[in-house]
Amino acid sequence: MAETMTRRGGCQCGKVAFEVESDLEGLIECNCSHCYRKGLVLKFVPASAFRLMQGEGELSEHTFNQHRIKHRFCRTCGVQSFAEGQSPDGQTMMAINVRTLADVEPWDWTAERVDGRSF
Template sequence: MLHQGSCHCGKVAFEVETDLEQIIECNCSHCSRKGYLLAFVQRGALNITRGESDLATYTFNTHSIQHRFCSTCGCAPFGEGKKPTGEATAAINVRCLEAIDLTSLNRIPVDGRSF
């Protein structure tokens, strides 16, 4: 299913092909503070349709994930990285997708604090 999403101010917009069957709810210091609910997809399933030049990047710890956020409103709609196999991946912040009933999602808890 194709989903539309954006940052809060709308400068950054994207579309992503995903079924949203399993949503990761991670308890690491970054995800828990920001309240992320994440859907992981192949990087090719994510298409930035507006505002790529308005994105800034934050990294921490091993600096292997590029947490992307709007430089105007600070909203973080997705991150980019690589799986251990080297395959490019994206972590979509489901809270930034349009018309999603968050209460209906199958949330999978992940103990990111232990990584």
């Protein structure tokens, strides 16, 4: 079983910072027009496991397709650290961009490929 721990992350310029309680299991790499172009690797967690530590005023938001997910990114450096949406059962979820976690190396994880292009 993977270890759940507090992980810190944020954007490149440091204006946006967050903490998340998470393991590195169940990661996805999506081929939709948004995720694929940005190279996102995502971990979905309940909103209660996420804490924005700084930068609320530094964030901008992008939605597309069905406008169900709020993709949040830093206005200064453009890095998308996380997004907010709802699970099929209506629970508020956060999609964490694993590539923005400070304590994670690229070879520490594997991700399942998801065909988001076909949704």
